[in-house]
Amino acid sequence: MQKNIIWVIVVIVAVVVIYYAYGFLKNGSLPETPAGTPLTTGSGNASEVLISNFSFEPKELTISRGTTVRWTNRDNVNHPIVSDEGVFQSGALMPGGTFEFAFDSAGEFSYYCSVHPWMTGKIIVE
Ligand SMILES: [Cu+2]
Numbered sequence: 001m002q003k004n005i006i007w008v009i010v011v012i013v014a015v016v017v018i019y020y021a022y023g024f025l026k027n028g029s030l031p032e033t034p035a036g037t038p039l040t041t042g043s044g045n046a047s048e049v050l051i052s053n054f055s056f057e058p059k060e061l062t063i064s065r066g067t068t069v070r071w072t073n074r075d076n077v078n079h080p081i082v083s084d085e086g087v088f089q090s091g092a093l094m095p096g097g098t099f100e101f102a103f104d105s106a107g108e109f110s111y112y113c114s115v116h117p118w119m120t121g122k123i124i125v126e
Contacts, residue, residue, distance in 0.1 A: 047061055047069050047070070049069060049070070050072055050074055051073045051113075054079075054116055055119060056119065056120070058121075059121050060122045062126060065104060069123055071093065071099045078093060080115060082113075083110070085109070087109055106126060107125055108123075110122045
């Protein structure tokens, strides 16, 4: 009798595991980001530039003075950000890494990726 109960439990566990495994395979393993998720997080005084597919998005970003810009590397390679005028420099910006810089004075700040110099962007501070 005891043995039968154990077998029933084993079968139930197996069915549950197979059910979840099937759902997992069917839906894929990567969690999806819901559409319309705001890119800006925190105080609202920060702006986000995403690095993906070897480009900066947005390529040009207009902000007001005192805003912190955060670059997030969504690619699988290192993208060190360098300001044309040497105003800021991220150093190695590895996959998944972020770099933040606070823009305290007005002006136009062009930058590029030192590994892939064709990757350029601009921060316009008003
Ligand atoms: Cu790069």
